[in-house]
Amino acid sequence: MPTDGEYKTWPPYIDLAGVRVYLATVWAKWVVSASRLGTxxxxxxxxxxxxNPDVED
Structure with a gap:
């Protein structure tokens, strides 16, 4: 995950405008989808x- 800290800092975080946001990875077990949209x-x-969520790829 991206981090503004040193390499292998745990938990990873991003500093933006004086606010530190810690990032968490979530893993979910794969199961059969109940959705019609698929997996x-x-x-x-x-x-x-x-x-910068407004920037398009």
């Missing part, structure tokens, strides 16, 4: 996605 897929989020 969920992992999403990768980088630092820019967190601090």
């Amino acid at each position: 969920a897929r992992p999403v990768t989020i980088n630092r820019d996605d967190l601090v």
Whole structure:
């Protein structure tokens, strides 16, 4: 995960405008989907996605 701290700092965090936000990884066990949309897929989020959500890829 991205972090503004030293390499391997736990928990990782991002500092923005004087506010420190700690990041947590969540793992869920794969099970059969009850949704008609199908199985969920992992999403990768980088630092820019967190601090500047208005920027399009």
